[in-house]
Amino acid sequence: MTSASITELNDRARDVFRVVVDSYLATGAPIGSRTIAQLSGLNLSPASIRNVMQDLEELGLLAAPHTSAGRMPTDSGLRLFVDGMMQALEPSAEERAAIERQIEQAGPVEQAIAATTAALSGLSACAGMVMVAKRDLVLRQMSFVTLSADKALAVLVGDDGSVENRVIDIPLGLPPSALIEAGNYMSAMLGGLTLVEARAKLEREMADERAALDGAARTLIERGLAIWSEDADRRPVLIVRGQARLIDDTAAADLERVRELLDDLEGKQEIARLLDSASAGDATRIFIGAENKLFSLSGSSVITKPFRGLDGRVVGVVGVIGPTRLNYARVVPMVDYTAATLARLMG
Template sequence: MIKTFAPAQTLATLDERSSEIFRRIVESYLHDGGPVGSRNLSRSLTQALSPATIRNVMNDLEQLGLIYAPHISAGRLPTQSGLRFFIDAFMEVGDLPPDTRTSIETQIHAAGNSQSVEQFLTEASQILSGLSRGAGLVLATKGEGALKHIEFVRLDPQRALVVLVMQNGDVENRIIELPAGVTQAQLIEAANYLNAHIQGLNLTDARREIARARDTIRTELDALSRHLVETGLAVWGGTANDLPARLIVRGRANLLEDIQAGDNLERLRTLFDDLERRENMLQLLDLAETGEGVRIFIGSENKLFSLSGSSLVVAPYRDSEQRVIGALGIIGPTRLNYARIVPMVDYTARLISQLLR
């Protein structure tokens, strides 16, 4: 079971009656998205309370910042803070129902037979979308394949194109900055050295191999070639903050079903703009990696989706060494069925981790 933690100070201010009214307001919102008024609440509470008494409690909850009235004389809706409080204080998240677990297992294992990892992850994104009625999202860091051949192609005096041919047939082109004064002969010399020493290694291991062989490089290559090799590999390998990645989103039409007004449509466009921004994609990895298991972000709680007002339920998936290599989750309106979606995302992430090892 995935645990949530209650903000004790706020919880202590609510008596049993206030807690029940607050929970009913949030549950009604999560169910149908609309505000609920005192008269309707009086029919559903376990305690017999008059609408006037309920209104007084609602006013207290509003003073605490947990609910608000969207219009004069309207019922109440939970605020973003109220939703967060509800999730932390009241939401119970248990195991997946057996039929849902079986459905995820069947679909994920079938997708695991895809021809490529990207196809597999695309299927996983689609599976999450179909099960949640939200948009399924998968962020996949670009895998480092084994190198077969490297070639340097000069573009201008300061830059060169690096052609990386992988053993699985993939070809990647990357641009590096050249040391001042490097010659074409030195480009060829550096490529020949690399092809002789790091064939079959991925870029991370190749970088380590070059570091270990640095003394040998000093004797076998002149200073410019050595600088080219060391600088080139450092650029290709990247860093944790500059890791090539693919963003896969499926089920956008599900979000459109929740559109009820023009401002919502504009917010949805903003969400998709956020998703397309290259510099923001890796924030998803940061969100997943900084906490254990599933994390829930409501509206402006994370900068990536602050303008669209959407919620994100996200979890990391890991390789055989327990390193985070990607993240998956569900994007939807703030009235997502969190109690159902959290274990769904968690279980899917664990299955994908197993299949990618």
């Protein structure tokens, strides 16, 4: 069974095919020839429509869930519709404002990204997701708090107001004064620097013996900077919002599909790989159903769009995950607009 191109369909086949797809995107259910004849205004008899639908099925564009049902588009049929027949709808002023509003909020960049992703999820009725490269954190202040004889909590405040905590190992018998000294030194001498710059400056001052630190405080600072640098290099920031929106009335009738989809979303490492693969080039990419191995079992669609910083480099990818029957004409431009908004935020 091979899939056709749009040029292979005559006008009658295109009209019937569009009605089937529009009905499926609206309801998630198959539609029969009699219903099409009654509702579509095509001026075709049910028998003529059945013949056309049979031809479309042989081309791999439609399928019948079971023998007594009508027809619904296959993944190949949806791909043909999206690539050759869909007319995109620009986001409304209200939708654009809802997305734009998030970048005006004060606070850490990751908070604004999360809010923008949540807004996209709400507007698209899908799960929103965004992956960005870990930004170079600029230090403002750092302190250490003893947790136990061999553990301390390192608290780092970034220049953007973000606060992060890490548990680090400390030597047994370390005096409390060493923790205070280490925190004071980092805040006074390394404030305003990125992690990379802070480590380089510390190494220079130690090499020149200009760092007025005892050995214990020096060890704390080195361990604190090392663990943050390792975390920053290990993985990009991945935010997924709105998983609950994937459980609509249609999905509730297929709980196994929903379970598969939510399990897929929990595997964030796999999502990160998918988004990373979508970062090449500038075009919006649409994965429909089995076209994407990650979500093939749950029969979901993924729409992604990379966005760039001021230097022209790709700094992240934004997208949505939803059922194959999502409103592509509306959601694709919405993802595009969100990508442009995040590009300004990250610029």
